[in-house]
Amino acid sequence: MIRYHIPAGFRAAAVRSGIKPSGSPDLALFVASNPCAAAGVFTTNRIAAAPVRWDRRIVPSESIMGVAINAGNANAATGDEGLRNAQATAETLAAKIGCDPDQILVASTGIIGRQLPMDKLTAGVGAAFDRLTTDQESFFDAAHAILTTDTRIKVASRGLTLDGRAINLLGIAKGAAMMGPKMATMLAFVLTDAAVASADLDAILRASVDESFHCISVEGHTSTNDTVLLLASGAAGGSRLAGESLASFAASVADLCRELARMIPDDGEGATHLITIDVSGCRTREDARAIAKTVAESALVKTAIAGGDPNWGRIVSAAGYAGVDFDESELSLKLNGFPLYHNGAPLPFDADAVSNSIKSERETKIELAINQGPAAARFWTCDLTAEYVHINADYTT
Amino acid sequence: MIRYHIPAGFRAAAVRSGIKPSGSPDLALFVASNPCAAAGVFTTNRIAAAPVRWDRRIVPSESIMGVAINAGNANAATGDEGLRNAQATAETLAAKIGCDPDQILVASTGIIGRQLPMDKLTAGVGAAFDRLTTDQESFFDAAHAILTTDTRIKVASRGLTLDGRAINLLGIAKGAAMMGPKMATMLAFVLTDAAVASADLDAILRASVDESFHCISVEGHTSTNDTVLLLASGAAGGSRLAGESLASFAASVADLCRELARMIPDDGEGATHLITIDVSGCRTREDARAIAKTVAESALVKTAIAGGDPNWGRIVSAAGYAGVDFDESELSLKLNGFPLYHNGAPLPFDADAVSNSIKSERETKIELAINQGPAAARFWTCDLTAEYVHINADYTT
Numbered sequence: 001m002i003r004y005h006i007p008a009g010f011r012a013a014a015v016r017s018g019i020k021p022s023g024s025p026d027l028a029l030f031v032a033s034n035p036c037a038a039a040g041v042f043t044t045n046r047i048a049a050a051p052v053r054w055d056r057r058i059v060p061s062e063s064i065m066g067v068a069i070n071a072g073n074a075n076a077a078t079g080d081e082g083l084r085n086a087q088a089t090a091e092t093l094a095a096k097i098g099c100d101p102d103q104i105l106v107a108s109t110g111i112i113g114r115q116l117p118m119d120k121l122t123a124g125v126g127a128a129f130d131r132l133t134t135d136q137e138s139f140f141d142a143a144h145a146i147l148t149t150d151t152r153i154k155v156a157s158r159g160l161t162l163d164g165r166a167i168n169l170l171g172i173a174k175g176a177a178m179m180g181p182k183m184a185t186m187l188a189f190v191l192t193d194a195a196v197a198s199a200d201l202d203a204i205l206r207a208s209v210d211e212s213f214h215c216i217s218v219e220g221h222t223s224t225n226d227t228v229l230l231l232a233s234g235a236a237g238g239s240r241l242a243g244e245s246l247a248s249f250a251a252s253v254a255d256l257c258r259e260l261a262r263m264i265p266d267d268g269e270g271a272t273h274l275i276t277i278d279v280s281g282c283r284t285r286e287d288a289r290a291i292a293k294t295v296a297e298s299a300l301v302k303t304a305i306a307g308g309d310p311n312w313g314r315i316v317s318a319a320g321y322a323g324v325d326f327d328e329s330e331l332s333l334k335l336n337g338f339p340l341y342h343n344g345a346p347l348p349f350d351a352d353a354v355s356n357s358i359k360s361e362r363e364t365k366i367e368l369a370i371n372q373g374p375a376a377a378r379f380w381t382c383d384l385t386a387e388y389v390h391i392n393a394d395y396t397t
Numbered sequence: 398m399i400r401y402h403i404p405a406g407f408r409a410a411a412v413r414s415g416i417k418p419s420g421s422p423d424l425a426l427f428v429a430s431n432p433c434a435a436a437g438v439f440t441t442n443r444i445a446a447a448p449v450r451w452d453r454r455i456v457p458s459e460s461i462m463g464v465a466i467n468a469g470n471a472n473a474a475t476g477d478e479g480l481r482n483a484q485a486t487a488e489t490l491a492a493k494i495g496c497d498p499d500q501i502l503v504a505s506t507g508i509i510g511r512q513l514p515m516d517k518l519t520a521g522v523g524a525a526f527d528r529l530t531t532d533q534e535s536f537f538d539a540a541h542a543i544l545t546t547d548t549r550i551k552v553a554s555r556g557l558t559l560d561g562r563a564i565n566l567l568g569i570a571k572g573a574a575m576m577g578p579k580m581a582t583m584l585a586f587v588l589t590d591a592a593v594a595s596a597d598l599d600a601i602l603r604a605s606v607d608e609s610f611h612c613i614s615v616e617g618h619t620s621t622n623d624t625v626l627l628l629a630s631g632a633a634g635g636s637r638l639a640g641e642s643l644a645s646f647a648a649s650v651a652d653l654c655r656e657l658a659r660m661i662p663d664d665g666e667g668a669t670h671l672i673t674i675d676v677s678g679c680r681t682r683e684d685a686r687a688i689a690k691t692v693a694e695s696a697l698v699k700t701a702i703a704g705g706d707p708n709w710g711r712i713v714s715a716a717g718y719a720g721v722d723f724d725e726s727e728l729s730l731k732l733n734g735f736p737l738y739h740n741g742a743p744l745p746f747d748a749d750a751v752s753n754s755i756k757s758e759r760e761t762k763i764e765l766a767i768n769q770g771p772a773a774a775r776f777w778t779c780d781l782t783a784e785y786v787h788i789n790a791d792y793t794t
Contacts, residue, residue, distance in 0.1 A: 047717030047725050077713050077725070079742030112710025113743045177697070219696040221711070222718035299616040299696065299781075300574070300789060307790030313509025314618070316474050320444030321619035328444050328474070345476030346510045384696075385790070386783035392697060393704030393782070 004136055005157040005168035007193035009033050009233025011132035014145035017124025019072035019110070019117060027124035028069045028142035030189060031097060031132055035063040036231045038105065039201035041209045043226035049076035050086040051106040052227060058102055060198035064231060065103040067189065068093045068125055071146050071174075072110040073117070074185060076224035085116045092122050096129045107227045109148055109174065109185040139170060146187055149176040149391065154263040158252045162245040165236050167194045171256045175264040177218045177392070185223035186213060188260055194249055195234035196241050204250040205230040212257035215289065215379045218268040219388075220297035228257075265380045266362075270387030273305050274363045279319075280376040281369040287324045291368060292379035294322035302384035305364050310354035312340040319368055326370045334367040401533055402554040402565035404590035406430045406630025408529035411542035414521025416469035416507070416514060422542035424521035425466045427586060428494060428529055432460040433628045435502065436598035438606045440623035446473035447483040448503040449624060455499055457595035461628060462500040464586065465490045465522055466543050468571075470507040470514070471582060473621035482513045489519050493526045504624045506545055506571065506582040536567060543584055546573040546788065551660040555649045559642040562633045564591045568653045572661040574615045574789070582620035583610060585657055591646055592631035593638050601647040602627040609654035612686065612776045615665040616785075617694035625654075662777045663759075667784030670702050671760045676716075677773040678766040684721045688765060689776035691719035699781035702761050707751035709737040716765055723767045731764040 011031050020026040040059040042052045058064075068089050075082050090104035097103075108116070132138070143153040158169040175186035196204075209228050230253065234240075241249050266274040277295050282288040295301055298318040304311040316333055329344035336357040339347050358364055364383075407427055414424040437456040439449045455461075465486050472479045487501035494500075505513070529535070540550040551570040556563065572583035593601075606625050627650065631637075638646050663671040674692050679685040692698055695715040701708040713730055726741035733754040736744050755761055761780075 045714060045717040046719075046721070046723055047714050047728070074710070077710055077738065077741070077743060079726075081742075112708075112714055113738070221695050221697045221715060224710075224714045224717060298618050299785075300618045303786050303789035306786070309790070311509075313471070313474055313621075317442060317444050317509055317621045318618060320442040320621060322443075324443070326443055329476075331444070341474065341510070344474075345478075346474060384786060386786040388696075389700050389703070389781060389783040389786055392700035393706070393780075 004155065005159040005170060006134065006136050006139060007168040007170055007191045007233060009193050009235030010191050011134050012138040012142045013128040013131035013133065014141040015124050015128045015131065018120045019070055025141065025145035026071045027128055028145040029066060029093065029128045029132065030142065030191065031066040032064065032231065032233055033235065034233065035065060035103065036233050037062050037196055037198040037201055038064040038229060038231045039198060039205045041205055041228045043223055045222050045224045047077055047224045049074050049108060049225040050078055050082035051075055051108045052225060053083060054086040054090065055105045055227065058105060060202040062198050063103050064105060065097050065099040066093050067105045067107065067229060069107045069146050069187065070121060071148055073108060073114055074110045074112045074225050075108040075116050076112045078113065078115055081115055085118055088118060089121060089125065092125045096126065105229060107187050109146065109187055109225050112224060139172065143172045146174045148174065149269055150174050150267050152267055154260055156256050156259040158256050160248065160252055162194065162241060162248055163238050165238050167236050168192065169252055169256055171260045173260040173263065176267050177269040185225040186264060188213060188228045190230045190253060190256060192232050193234065193236040194232050194241055195236065195238055196232040196249065200246060201230050201232055204253050208254040208257040211254065212261035215377065216261045216265050217293065217296045217381045218265055262380050265382040268382030269391045270385040271382035272385055273383040275305055275366060275381045275383060276363060277366045277379045278376065279368045281371050281373065282375040283373040285375045285377055288375050288377035289379065290324050291319050291322040292377050294318050295366065296379050296381035299384055302381065305358060306383035306385045308355045308359035310335060310351050315366060316341055326372060330370040330372065332369045336365050401552065401567060402556040403531065403533050403536060404565040404567055404588045404630060406590050406632030407588050408531050409535040409539045410525040410528035410530065411538040412521050412525045412528065414467065415517040416467055422538065423468045424525055425539035425542040426463060426490065426522065426525045426529065427539065427588065428463040429461065429628065429630055430632065431630065432462060432500065433630050434459050434593055434595040434598055435461040435626060435628045436595060436602045438602055438625045440620055442619050442621045444474055444621045446471050446505060446622040447475055447479035448472055448505045449622060450480060451483040451487065452502045452624065455502060457599040459595050460500050461502060462494050462496045463490050464502045464504065464626060466504045466584065467518060468506050468543050468545050470505060470511055471509045471622050472505040472513050473509045475510065475512055478512055482515055485515060486518060486522065489522045493523065502626060504584050506543065506584055506622050509621060536569065540569045543571045545571065546666055547571050547664055549664055551657055553653050553656040555653050557645065557649055559591065559638060559645055560635050562635050564633050565589065566649055566653055568657045570657040570660065573664050574666040582622040583661060585610060585625045587627045587650060587653060589629050590631065590633040591629050591638055592633065592635055593629040593646065597643060598627050598629055601650050605651040605654040608651065609658035612774065613658045613662050614690065614693045614778045615662055659777050662779040665779030666788045667782040668779030669782055670780040672702055672763060672778045672780060673760060674763045674776045675773065676765045678768050678770065679772040680770040682772045682774055685772050685774035686776065687721050688716050688719040689774050691715050692763065693776050693778035696781055699778065702755060703780035703782045705752045705756035707732060707748050707755065712763060713738055723769060727767040727769065729766045733762050
């Protein structure tokens with residue numbers, strides 16, 4: 001059994017509240033022993049789910065006591081009733097803990113447009129509260145309960161020593177597509193026992209998300225519920241991190257977020273390939289990410305990889321409509337290390353060798369370069385298979 | 398047999414040049430009796446195909462004598478050799494006609510990144526030139542020869558009377574996806590015998606394309622080769638259109654372009670539904686189109702329609718990430734006329750009735766409204782089926 005770095009100052013639990021028709025675990029709690037510093041990054045969708053609207057009012061905060069998460073129902077596009085239900089969820093957990101509802105964060109994932117079954121949810125919060133432990137297994141239970149169409153749990157951890165103290169970082173995520181009949185979205189929770197001010201957590205989380213959860217795509221449909229929370233209990237002791245220690249902590253959070261983010265397209269609905277796209281030679285990181293994202297979201301690129309087809313014209317043409325100003329003669333492409341296109345002209349290549357390299361590996365690497373500057377970006381997506389269409393078309397809600 | 402309005406002053410022809418491995422017709426010519434006024438609108442892709450780069454130098458023009466089009470090879474991402482081949486194609490047709498190469502426009506569609514087989518192309522232009530006629534059947538032959546993955550030809554025409562003269566408008570288009578193993582892209586040619594100045598043609602064509610070919614999507618992958626040309630022979634006689642006559646002519650061109658544009662997603666690869674998206678109540682037409690385009694390009698919306706699934710959360714959430722600033726409480730949705738979401742709150746509805754209406758009709762209508770202003774846009778797309786994935790993944794190049 002692999003031991004993960006479980007941060008002190010937190011307990012976790014999960015139960016089957018009955019929200020998921022399948023009867024799988026669907027309600028998870030993280031509860032702190034003492035008020036935590038916390039930060040959050042949320043969806044940019046104008047149709048933000050009720051839990052997102054609740055949390056946004058609260059973070060960054062120095063006094064978070066718990067997080068309640070349900071899967072199976074997104075509580076999104078649910079109007080005022082949805083907002084009242086998000087608040088009622090926070091109130092239920094707050095009453096159990098004996099704190100103010102504004103010390104509770106909530107998150108939901110699942111079908112859009114249906115009201116939460118509050119009887120099940122309220123009973124589930126109570127039942128989960130009674131099961132809270134500090135055991136690794138409870139955190140894994142929580143990682144299971146937040147899944148929707150995911151085929152596996154997504155957990156990563158780091159241990160580091162800062163200012164002479166052992167610091168633990170644990171990250172738990174879910175996501176396999178936007179949402180749908182079997183529901184999905186992107187949620188992540190990063191817990192640490194380091195002592196960090198909420199303003200620092202906020203800056204660290206924004207920078208980390210920018211190069212991790214903001215650099216992944218399954219089909220490009222931005223969820224209404226995307227939520228990433230970072231909670232620091234300070235239970236490791238010592239005064240708040242600053243200077244080089246804070247920088248080391250920030251680097252570990254960023255690294256952990258990248259590891260978690262990559263797991264999402266790797267578990268994308270119907271996916272048979274994880275595709276890593278590196279774009280370099282750009283004026284700005286935004287330019288590099290725009291090109292990478294456009295390639296990542298092209299159905300023609302994704303179906304070509306699914307078919308093991310070295311149809312590189314689809315890749316360079318996707319780069320061409322990313323909205324970044326460059327000349328064709330600046331663009332070069334490698335696919336799985338094979339140079340296919342250089343400075344705007346096609347190169348001779350062994351199509352069978354490239355096709356075999358795609359077919360024989362789970363990961364496909366696309367490298368695009370232009371000649372405008374030093375900025376680069378890395379982006380992850382998955383291929384598009386008939387199974388994705390079956391999952392999202394054939395099983396009706 | 399339906400009679401189309403074939404404009405005077407043009408001849409057409411098509412042949413099998415051997416570029417398409419299938420041996421289907423793949424080379425078409427339109428040749429004018431006298432120099433024509435002409436305008437063009439082209440792809441915004443930075444990787445513009447060689448024929449697009451050739452044509453852009455030339456239009457608007459008052460002296461176009463012919464158009465040479467090949468299918469089966471896009472002549473895109475082909476570097477300097479590709480540009481020389483586009484020029485050589487123009488030179489070949491110009492030599493046959495006895496005009497300057499700059500009086501010839503070219504267009505290509507098909508696989509990206511391979512050099513044109515110039516022996517076949519040159520022989521094909523010669524053979525087609527010898528077959529040119531003014532018959533309706535020759536224009537239909539040309540409409541066939543420009544197809545790639547399309548399952549049917551796309552032709553529309555209009556007859557109108559302006560300044561006491563009979564005016565004919567004929568439009569021919571192709572397109573079923575960006576491109577790929579069996580190749581595609583979007584090309585359209587509109588021919589008229591009206592007398593119109595090239596500057597007027599240019600303005601009319603830009604406005605028409607803006608609400609037709611710029612409002613369609615199959616999978617959102619902007620081709621390297623998209624080309625729409627409008628040629629006016631003036632063979633109907635009379636002086637150049639102006640004032641109200643010119644406005645009537647412009648309205649007919651716009652109407653014809655909408656009819657042709659709609660045929661493209663209706664024939665989208667693997668499509669079982671044409672989806673029409675109307676967005677209203679926006680501050681600007683750009684806002685309305687941004688929302689419509691984002692909904693049209695959501696794989697989750699497109700798979701839901703393929704499955705006859707009234708999963709309206711996918712539609713409103715796609716509207717939410719279109720980049721248009723609105724509040725959830727402003728948004729309303731109808732699907733096939735059924736109100737599902739009103740001012741940010743879900744409405745009770747008969748899911749079976751909505752599902753049956755999707756399954757029983759070829760066309761699905763999505764209506765979204767916000768409350769910010771008078772602007773609206775209409776957009777067309779198709780559903781996403783496993784067959785699309787098979788076409789683009791399973792048949793390797």
